[in-house]
Amino acid sequence: MDVKNTFLYGDLEEVVFMKPPPGCVLPRPNAVCHLRKSLYGLKQAPELGITRLLIYVDDIIITGNYLEKITKLKEFLHTSFKMKDLGRLTYFLRLEVLYLPTGIMLTQQKYAHDLVVRAGLTDDKVVYTPMEINTKYKEVDGEPFNDPTLYWQLVGSLVYLTMTRPDISYAVQVLSQFMINSYRIDHTTFLRLIRYIHGSMSQGVLFRSDSSIHLEGYTDANWAGCPTSRRFITGWCMFLAHP
Incomplete structure (x- = not known):
């Protein structure tokens, strides 16, 4: 209403x-x-x-x-x-609600498309993982990014996109660590994430109608995983109505 x-x-x-x-x-x-x-x-x-x-x-x-x-x-x-x-609810705060035979799906397809356009992606090249595996990022790698304000705005938009795209949460968390000192290597990582989103815009969160509302969570941490501060990195994931 x-x-x-x-x-x-x-x-x-x-x-x-x-x-x-x-x-x-x-x-x-x-x-x-x-x-x-x-x-x-x-x-x-x-x-x-x-x-x-x-x-x-x-x-x-x-x-x-x-x-x-x-x-x-x-x-x-x-x-x-x-x-x-x-x-009937179909669109709310850039959140799209789809009613499927298997349940209700939440997506942000239009929001993701606008984000890709705003990032200035000019080709149709896509990747199938949000980040390169086993890559360590440091605050002093590369030259400073020429437009830090745009970097801040786009990363902030990515944070909102994680509401229906938990698959990009870790990549966005890594990019958020360089909000103060953004370097070109961060821009390369950012463009890879944008290419991944460009190739998977229809993804979202499906709440299945045949699943019980059961909440299940997992967490783990490594030892001295951050290459800059040598602090450990904690990861977690939550499942709601997961079959």
Whole structure:
């Protein structure tokens, strides 16, 4: 569900005046507007939403096992806010929801495609592993990357992609270690990961309908695995509804 005019629901506690927008007819020259409600772009607007228990969010997902209760909740929300029912969940915060005969699959295919384009990949060459095996990366290898800001933005985007792509988690973790000092070798590693994503955009997380909701986790660590600090590296993986 989508809440219309989200920021207009917040009551202002401070006295805020606003310069009239173009085309607004005022009773006298040089008059100003006294705001009674919050507006989008006002510095108080996000704070008002948080302090009111997040009731003024823009998009809402309602889920549950009882359709009747979901319907009553939506009717209750309609009495307090102007809302639009978007129907069955298919797309939310760049998260795509696919309903398959075997279960529900979460992907970020469009988000991954936009990331590949943003990274400037100009060819169709792909690789089948996110990183080279048994490669040790150091902070002083190679020359400094010419655009560190772009590197930061792209790695941050990759972190969000790991929500449905746990197969790239370790590679993203390695790239995140070079956020302060990014070198060209990191760029080479980054491009390899982008090529891997380019060749596997349709991958995601499948929640099978025939699997029980069983949570299972594994963890392990090596000894002095980091080539820079000689600290050990811990790895872990979690399985939910895994057959």
